[in-house]
Amino acid sequence: MQGNGFKIGLIFAFLALTLWYLFPTIQWNLEQKQISDLSPSDSAQYVDENREKLASIKERTLNLGLDLQGGMYVMLEVGTPQLILELAGENKDEALEEVVTNARATALANDTDFIDEMAAEFQSQGEGARLSRYFRNDAAEITRRSTNEEIVTFLKAQRTEALDRAIEIIRTRVDRFGVTEPSIVKQGTDRIVVELPGVDDKDRVRNLLKGTARLEFRLAANANDFSSFINQVYDYFDLKAAGDEGDSLDTIQPNALLEVLIPSQGNPYVLGYAEEQDTAEVNALLNDQEIDRMIPRNTTIMWSANTQPYTQNG
Template identity: 40%
Template sequence: MQSSTTMKAVLILAVFALSLYLLYPTFQLSRYTEDEKIALDREDRNSLIDLKSKSVNLGLDLQGGMHVILEVDIKELLNQLAKNKDEAFTTALDKTAAQVIESDEDFIKVFNQNLLESGNRLIRYYGSRELSSEEQVIDYLREQTSETVNRAQEILTNRVDEFGVSEPIIQQQGTNRIIIELAGVTDPSRVRQLIGKTAKLEFRLLKDKEVALAVAEKIHSLVQSKISPADTTVKADDEKPAGDNSAVDLDQLFGEDKPAATKADSASGGEDSIYEAEMFFLHPNNQQTILVPIEKREKFKVLLASDEIQKIIQEESSDAEFIWGAKSAYEGQFYEVYLVNKRSELTGETIMEADPRAGGQMDPTSIGKYEVNFSLNDDGARIFSRVTGANIKKRLAVILDNQVYLAPEIQVKIRDGRSRITGLNSMEEAQDLSIVLRAGALPAPVSIIEERTVGPSLGMDSIISGGQSALYGMILVVIFMIIYYRMSGALANMALALNIVFIMAVMAYFNATLTLPGIAGIILTIGMAVDANVLIFERIREELEKGKTVKSSIDQGYGNAFSAILDANVTTFIAGIVLYTFGTGPIKGFALTLMIGIVASMFTAIVVTRVVFDYVLGKWSIKKLSI
């Protein structure tokens, strides 16, 4: 019997020693200040990563960070999936989007109802040989929605993983929402760009110079016809106020007079009119590029979206559209606008590698800027080779999220499948763009509908208040147990301390995240661990009152209390599984510590205290138990 007790004691000591070993990286990491962590990251990044991977992570509410809810744009997805579109379709889609925002109803169900009210059916817009009934179309749309959200979650997970956030929480909420929790994030705007960017990369050919010039001339003629000649109609140079040298600046910029085909008189169509003089100019050296003064950008956007301009584009080329440049040009004075094919020659799905680097290595004009060099897989390289070989001397636009980053002229056939995106303002921007390109484009746009940021100071306050709550609760329990159960109570307190050590060690081993609700779970576990000892001690008291020996009372006490303790802990553990499976971030944190605590408390309350009792009884002949 004594030999068995000794083996159990050795096992407990071994588990305790292992727990301290597992907790050592956590203690070591907690000793570093933020500056020391940054220095260690620069000197030995792998060492810091290894240390973090073996430590207990602090959750969003304890170390600060971001909580974001993203919504996948189902409206845009349904618009992309439609094989046919008309005014009734667009009206029903817009109406549905407005209704769903207010009611949070099922998008597809409401969309179907709105189409039926207008005398149309889903099959008209989505039908095919495989989708020959309304039910099949609805099932298809639901399946596509589910796959899109799942794919978006997968891509966002890849982006966040590459960004380097430890223990991110990314999970779906409802049918089209994704919750992201990123602990320790200090730059919310950068994260916002990282997770919100669709990252749809396309290569499209610019329309031929003749088509672009014809469209520009017709737009210019339309604008001039709309401008009211009520005021004076004289040349800008004649009426230019003293000190206003804008016209001179433009001439200096272009190196020649502005083309007459796009130069309107200095009359205005009214303060609120979208038609104004000198709304745009053709680039003197490249008439496939329109230059829009930065102050007239918004009005020109409205102008391009108007039915009259769209009709002009359709007359000249049915497969063309205007795309804006991603950055302002010419010292921030203009935005470039390009007339490009609607059809993509190649997309970013074939990207294999993407690396950020400083500009100027291949192009002296990009010195001081940053760029992303990327390579395509075999399929992409083959297509890229064919496209560049068949369109030498034509311009190919590199478009990311419907913005042109560059539109170089194809000089030679590019066989190696390599290209680049230039003009980025910082290395961080280049790094983030590399991440999203490698992770892939989102299958549909996403928007941030809720965002909460917890500062590091608030997180530290939570740690202090949570730690104080746990400490005060533990002190009260310790005092109560010693007063009520005397030496046996002190034994229960020792088991309680071991219980907390075991919980934290298990969390460190699994690199789990400790949250504020997790601290609440530990506090609850303290009560549950003591509750098990209370049941045992009360049973021992009952046996002692019957006149049984100390050893017999202890045997009977543990035996009689075991079933009640097991039942209570098993049912609570099942509740913890349910909370962890279906709960969100904070609930998961609570459930995790609760389940670990239940297992640890069963071990300390039943095994540890029993071994101590057996050891004491075997060592000394005790006639009276302090309980």
Template identity: 40%
Template sequence: MKNKPFNLFLIVLVTAVSLWSLWPTWRDYSLSQQMDRFASAEDSLKFSISHRDEIENARRKSLKLGLDLKGGMHLVMEVDQVDLFEQKAWNKDARFHAIMAKVRQKAATSDAGVIDLLAAEFRKENIRLSRYFYDIRNSDREITGKLQKESEDALTRAREIIRNRIDQYGVAEPVITTQGTRRIIIELAGVSDENRVRNLLKGTAKLEFKLLREPEVLLRVLDKLNTSLASQGSVASPAAVPDTSGRAVPAAGTLLTAPPRTAAAARPLNDVLTVLQNGNVYVSEESREFVSRLFQRDDIKALVPQDSELLLAAKPDQLPDGRNYYSVFLVRKTAELTGGVITEAKASFSAEGAQPEVLMEMNSEGTAKWARITGANIGKRVAIVLDGAVYSAPVVQSKIPNGNSVINGIGSVDEAKDLEIVLKAGALPAPVRIMEERTVGPSLGADYIRAGMLSMMWGFIAVSVFMLLYYRTAGIAADMALVLNILVVLSVLAGFSASLSLPGIAGIVLTMGMAVDANVLINERIREELAEGKSIVSAVAAGYDKAFSSILDSHVTTLASAYLLYTFGIGPIQGFAVTLMIGTAASLFTAVVVTKEIFTFMISKNILTDKSFG
């Protein structure tokens, strides 16, 4: 028998490609081990920043573990259709807001469709939908049809934007499906920072550039609000008030501390705000939630100029008393520019290298508008608002003609990366809420990994020992083919960024049995040929020829079954089917091509003889 150059080349190529595909997995493991060896978190962070590209590249291309092995999160999220329909309405008045409030209340406690609830509430009030939606000439049936289409499009867009965010975050093989008309089911494997993922998924990413009103206007508005609150029965107290830690803080002209939590709701606004000599207004960290809810009240909004709104900073500043305070801003309600013009976002560090920030680039339309806005407002402040919170409000120093802008005031590198992700992925069409959340802990994942790896190891050892004992020297070829078979399966999973789950391990174990079964058929045919007195060369050739049809039939039927499982199955069943399909194809290759070339080599070196098959 002579070696076929093509077969040898094919075996070398498959082996090389498999090792190349698994190299990022090994590199990812090595880099993770290096990071774990650092004594401090600061050193580990510096290492991750300096090797950011290499770490991200290895992590992106490495073999990922599924939710059942690595642990992670299972979430059910719901698109806020009431908010979506409020955005689509026009000519909104108090009656419209009252109706939508009733719809929101009913939607929270009912499984009925939001559109059905909306239409029923309008019928109850004897108002046509066309008064607020689309054209006056449209019938209620036509409008509900259009709203249904808007709802379906919003769910689809939300799913794709969430998928883009998750892909950029680096979660392998996320499972993202829709349920009904407003819910999205998400499974994320290997997630450790749960709060970060929640914020990443919930954030609408509505980016706006808004002009700030003058400081004196802000102070007049706050004074007006305070007067109104005092007239409603709030208790004014210009004297020093104790903070939550019991310290006395002077009230007049310096930093005011939030009153105790039990009394916060009953005090006027000036008792929870701090006004500095430069006109900047702050609210203490303890009172932020109270003031935020206050600014959302309809009676408070009515006291603010119609073209303006009150917003709080996204991040606190530390003032001279050593405590955290959030800035209060009065901005123009109409945005000068929105995030739709952003084409690129990149997390970076400030010129001094101390603070993380996000650099943004705009398209041609945004560049032209940004140049006009900055040119017309030199010396004024422009607030960069994301999801209703002000990240920064820089003073425009000069006209910006190149369409670049920066978001600073960011607390950490991770937060900067998350902002980069949501800006790249785009804004959600409507807010989404987490309705259900389940977490698979890392200890459970570790148990699964240990059990899965042990099953693979013992399965491989049992099969290998059996082949060596039963077929002696000929069993070596089967064992070598088995190693390559497992290598190919894992490399294909890694190469296509698929994840290895517990059902996937079951598929690999089953694949090992199939691979050995094919070798058993071949070896038994060779034994029969040797029993008839043929030479080892003739017996091997005849054995492969006679066993080929049986091997092909069994592998084709297994592939067909695995394909049907993948097509009609979900979740774990699909994971099993994928590894089974890959393993079956690899088994056919190793059984028919690899072992034959090994036998040919062994015969040429007189390693394989008539006595080698037991």
């Protein structure tokens, strides 16, 4: 009997400990139900008046995970074929696109690595077929003399980098959504598995993740080449403003580009800064055949993704 009493006491102690851990979660769910039953204005007032209390309860709740509280399980895939074509840049042609299409079909059918299938498809065209015809990267020392094996290694490294960046972007967006303990992990070489416990607004999350499924990467222009291009652009507009040699001072116009674009201060990659309402005019001024001829090879001019404050000090 003494042994049974000890066991019963141990069971009661375990139950008490379990209830102690579960109580904040039960309390939180009851609070959420109470809030959902209120009108929008009353619920907002209740949350505002009990903010500290609710935060304290939330901190002590158990994270139930996807299995216990439901949610979303999503698998994303990095678009490796598109990434490969973008890495080829202006060197891509119909032959490469056909190789990529065939390799993608083979990889899907056999559940094999796309880049390996692409290399095999390419080499099947003949012993002299070289991937270096399409892929160059000075930083990675990929040149026209690089072997197919070296380029395959480079392409796989680029895919891994793209996958890592995609995970970071997804994690940032999911954190903004406010999901508790999301799981974002790699699966294989080009897939990302996302688990979002407790998510109710599935359409919103689906749109959030779809926006990150395709990433586009561009190499920065050579600093010396682009710096020279910047000088040529401003000189070109200076000449246009000056007019012909025989023109009078009354006919000389101000530099049109400088009217809407502030030159960068020492940044070799920035043509200048413009007010948001002036970007269309800047685009129109730069849409000039002479400017097109000045742009370094394989270079695209783009506005930055985010606006930023500008001061005279840069």
